[in-house]
Each structure stands twice: as structure tokens, then as C-alpha cells.
Amino acid sequence: MTTTTLIWIIVVVAALLLVALVTGVVLSRRRRISLTEPEQDKPAQGYRAGGAITFNAPAPPPVVERPEPDLVEKAAPPVAEPRIATPPVPPPVTPPVSPPVSPPVSEPVVEPVAEPVEHPVAERTEVDGQPGVGDDAAVPRDSAKRGFVEVELPEQASEIDEIEPTEGRLERLRGRLSRSRSTFGQGLLGLLGAGDLDEDSWTDVEDTLLMADLGSAITDEVVAALREQIASRGVRTSDDARSMLRDVLVGVLHPEMNRAVNALPHSGKPAVVLVVGVNGVGKTTTTGKLARVLVADGRTVLLGAADTFRAAAADQLETWGSRVGASTVRGAEGADPASVAFEAVKRGVDAGVDTVLVDTAGRLHTKTGLMDELGKVKRVVEKQAAVDEVLLVLDATTGQNGLTQARVFADVVNVTGIVLTKLDGTAKGGIVFQVQRELGVPVKLVGLGEGADDLAPFEPHAFVDALLG
Numbered sequence: 128m129t130t131t132t133l134i135w136i137i138v139v140v141a142a143l144l145l146v147a148l149v150t151g152v153v154l155s156r157r158r159r160i161s162l163t164e165p166e167q168d169k170p171a172q173g174y175r176a177g178g179a180i181t182f183n184a185p186a187p188p189p190v191v192e193r194p195e196p197d198l199v200e201k202a203a204p205p206v207a208e209p210r211i212a213t214p215p216v217p218p219p220v221t222p223p224v225s226p227p228v229s230p231p232v233s234e235p236v237v238e239p240v241a242e243p244v245e246h247p248v249a250e251r252t253e254v255d256g257q258p259g260v261g262d263d264a265a266v267p268r269d270s271a272k273r274g275f276v277e278v279e280l281p282e283q284a285s286e287i288d289e290i291e292p293t294e295g296r297l298e299r300l301r302g303r304l305s306r307s308r309s310t311f312g313q314g315l316l317g318l319l320g321a322g323d324l325d326e327d328s329w330t331d332v333e334d335t336l337l338m339a340d341l342g343s344a345i346t347d348e349v350v351a352a353l354r355e356q357i358a359s360r361g362v363r364t365s366d367d368a369r370s371m372l373r374d375v376l377v378g379v380l381h382p383e384m385n386r387a388v389n390a391l392p393h394s395g396k397p398a399v400v401l402v403v404g405v406n407g408v409g410k411t412t413t414t415g416k417l418a419r420v421l422v423a424d425g426r427t428v429l430l431g432a433a434d435t436f437r438a439a440a441a442d443q444l445e446t447w448g449s450r451v452g453a454s455t456v457r458g459a460e461g462a463d464p465a466s467v468a469f470e471a472v473k474r475g476v477d478a479g480v481d482t483v484l485v486d487t488a489g490r491l492h493t494k495t496g497l498m499d500e501l502g503k504v505k506r507v508v509e510k511q512a513a514v515d516e517v518l519l520v521l522d523a524t525t526g527q528n529g530l531t532q533a534r535v536f537a538d539v540v541n542v543t544g545i546v547l548t549k550l551d552g553t554a555k556g557g558i559v560f561q562v563q564r565e566l567g568v569p570v571k572l573v574g575l576g577e578g579a580d581d582l583a584p585f586e587p588h589a590f591v592d593a594l595l596g
């Protein structure tokens with residue numbers, strides 16, 4: 128080999144090494160996105176929504192079997208129906224439904240559900256009024272058919288509450304999301320704004336989303352969308368990254384879904400809303416809060432206390448009702464929940480009220496018999512009027528367990544909306560994303576506290592803004 132050949136070989140090898148080095152640097156740069164701090168941070172954003180819960184009356188008069196609502200297709204802006212928007216609304220002082228409720232109901236009202244069931248006390252497995260392990264469907268609780276009792280309602284005039292204006296309610300409640308905000312706001316934005324985003328940073332972003340209870344599928348989706356957008360749009364500042372994160376999270380929440388609560392009368396009959404969920408999630412509280420919102424809008428409301436497991440639950444509901452001047456129909460403790468619901472709707476129809484809200488018993492979703500009973504409540508009510516809304520109440524603090532409940536309830540009744548309660552008490556506000564994905568049904572309302580007016584409409588943009596802080 129001549130010296131010239133050797134020199135050429137060295138030159139070629141050196142050139143190849145140089146090309147490889149340059150390529151490596153370029154690739155590495157592409158994977159790392161440098162984020163620089165903006166000159167000054169934007170002021171923290173919170174719930175900036177209009178803040179009103181919208182109500183809706185279903186368009187066609189549904190007969191007994193209602194079509195499956197395709198919520199995504201109903202993406203158009205909610206049908207324009209009165210919003211609860213007018214500030215300080217004096218609660219209606221007129222006794223809303225007392226005249227129709229007052230006729231004595233001594234006659235049995237349970238014909239539609241009254242197949243007699245043998246259920247001697249000795250065969251009952253429960254001993255304390257609560258279902259016990261293993262007593263599923265074998266011994267239905269609703270065997271004993273008792274009549275309805277007339278309940279003396281307290282003097283209304285002195286009991287009627289001032290109801291907080293619903294307008295701007297979200298704004299007032301935004302601080303309640305502080306625990307979730309610290310996960311999202313400090314965690315996620317801290318990561319995105321920290322500088323270079325390498326593979327380790329993306330892993331941290333994933334972990335943060337998982338910790339906030341977004342679940343793995345949605346986390347993957349969010350991270351993939353963020354990576355793609357950041358790469359393609361050449362984002363360089365943490366402010367840009369933040370706005371992309373906002374857009375991606377809002378997109379995953381499907382802001383186009385119709386979140387109006389179907390609680391307005393139609394076809395000459397009241398709207399019927401069933402409130403379902405397992406024990407202790409906040410059904411009664413939510414029913415009471417919703418009644419207040421409706422009453423504040425000048426609607427007449429009748430409450431059905433179909434939670435006959437616990438006498439205290441009916442008392443609790445009645446108290447909520449009496450505070451806003453809404454009457455309550457209740458049965459004796461242990462009465463058939465379906466017959467109480469039937470009676471409530473019947474009286475609501477007779478009285479011409481706008482809305483009948485039926486609070487059902489806490490269903491242990493693993494109890495087949497109890498779930499069957501819930502299906503029966505709905506079927507029986509539908510002999511009187513269409514059920515317009517089935518609100519499934521889920522406790523946000525229970526995380527994945529809430530998802531399991533959601534699946535089981537969706538099998539038994541056609542859930543049309545989700546109420547996520549206790550979002551004020553959890554750092555895992557991300558459960559909203561999963562629950563909605565799981566059921567394909569919109570989260571319509573959120574509970575942000577124990578106060579009477581701590582119920583807010585769920586609005587994706589405002590919610591994400593509040594989470595990001």
C-alpha cells in the first residue's frame with residue numbers, strides 16, 4: 128500500500144467519523160426540547176366559567192323505551208333552555224307542591240310492582256337493615272309492602288333558605304381543587320417548565336399524570352399528543368408548553384359533549400331524574416343541592432326519597448327539601464323503593480311540578496339483588512313518566528373503585544350523566560378523565576364541598592384551568 132493510498136484511507140475514515148458525529152448531535156437535539164422560562168408568568172387561572180348549571184328538556188317525548196343517547200353526536204351547543212343564571216334568586220315562597228301532595232294516600236299505590244314475594248323475617252340474612260355478605264338476590268329486600276306515610280312538613284316560610292346565585296359559582300369554588308392543582312399545577316408545569324425535556328423528563332410527566340389518576344390509556348394519549356405537538360410546532364418556552372398541555376387535556380375531556388341536565392318538563396309531564404350510586408358517595412346531598420339550583424330557577428320540584436334502607440336518608444332529603452320549599456314523598460323504612468319512586472312521580476305528574484328528583488338507596492354494586500332492584504325502580508317509574516336523566520354519583524376520592532362502580536351501574540340502568548363528588552378532598556382530580564372515558568357519558572356536575580351550594584357544572588376548560596393553577 129502506497130503512502131498516498133494510506134493518506135486517502137485516513138482522510139475517508141476521518142470524514143465518515145465527522146459525518147457520524149454531526150448526525151448524532153442533530154438527532155440528540157431533536158429529542159431534547161429546550162424550554163426557556165418566559166419573561167414573566169401569567170397570573171394563575173382558575174375556574175373562569177360562566178358558572179351556571181344548564182338544564183334541558185329532551186326534545187321528542189320519549190315513550191317507555193328511550194333511545195340510547197349518543198352524547199358525542201349531540202355535540203352541538205346545549206339546547207337553549209333557561210339557564211340558572213340570575214343572581215340572587217329569591218327562593219319561591221309559594222308552597223310549590225304541597226296541595227297535590229297532601230291528599231291522603233291511604234290507598235295502595237303499588238299495583239304496578241306488587242307481585243307478592245314470600246320473605247319471612249326468619250329467612251332474611253340482614254339483621255340491621257343493611258345487606259350482609261352473601262344475601263345477594265336470594266331474598267329481595269322489597270318483599271314487605273307498606274303503605275306511605277304522610278309526613279308533616281315544617282313551616283315553610285321560616286325555613287326557606289337564601290340560595291347562593293349560581294352565576295359565578297365555579298369561580299367561587301375554584302380554590303376547592305387545590306389538592307389536585309398541586310399535583311397538576313406544581314408537578315406537571317414544573318416539569319414542563321424546568322428546561323430541557325429529555326426521555327427522563329417525559330417519564331416524569333407520565334408518572335405525574337398517573338399519580339393524578341388519569342389512568343394509563345389517557346396518560347399515554349396525553350403524552351403522545353404533547354410530544355407530537357411540541358415537536359411539530361417547535362415550542363421553546365414553558366408558556367407555550369403550558370398552553371399545549373391545556374389544549375391537550377381539554378381535548379381529552381371532550382368539551383363538545385352536551386352537559387345540560389335533562390331536568391325540565393316536557394310533554395306536559397315533569398322531568399324525572401334518578402340519582403343513583405353506592406352508599407355514601409353523596410347521592411342525597413347531590414339531590415338536595417340540585418333541588419336548590421332548580422328552585423332558584425323558579426322551578427317546582429318534588430323529591431322522592433326512594434332510599435328506604437336508612438330512615439335517616441329520607442329525613443336528610445326532607446330537610447333539604449323543606450329548606451327550599453320542595454315537598455318530599457317518602458315511604459316507611461324498609462318499604463319497596465320502587466313503589467316510593469312510583470308514588471313520587473305519580474304525585475309529581477298530578478301536581479304538575481316541573482321536576483321530580485328521586486334519590487335511590489345506596490346500592491352495593493356487587494349485590495346482584497340490589498342492582499336488580501334499581502332496574503326495577505326505573506322500570507316502574509317509567510309507567511308514569513319517562514326517566515329523563517339518570518345521574519350516577521361517584522366519589523372522586525375512591526379512585527379506581529369508582530370506575531368499577533360505574534361499569535356495573537351502566538349495565539343496570541342507562542346512565543346519562545355523571546356527578547363527581549368530593550373533588551375538594553382529593554389530589555386525584557384526574558379521575559374525571561377516566562370516568563368519562565369509561566362510560567362514554569359526560570361528567571355533568573361536580574361536588575366541591577359539603578355546603579348547600581357547593582355543586583357546580585362541569586366545564587372542561589374551566590376545570591383544566593383550575594387544575595393547572
Ligand SMILES: Nc1nc2c(ncn2[C@@H]2O[C@H](COP(=O)(O)OP(=O)(O)OP(=O)(O)O)[C@@H](O)[C@H]2O)c(=O)[nH]1
Nearest residue numbers: 406407408409410411412489548549574575576577
Ligand atoms: N367534601 C365533600 N363532601 C361531600 C360532597 N358531597 C357529599 N359529601 C358528604 O358525603 C357524605 C355522604 O353524603 P350522602 O349524601 O349522605 O351520601 P349518600 O350517597 O346519599 O349515602 P347513603 O344514603 O348512605 O347511600 C356527607 O357527609 C356529605 O356531606 C362533596 O362534594 N364534598
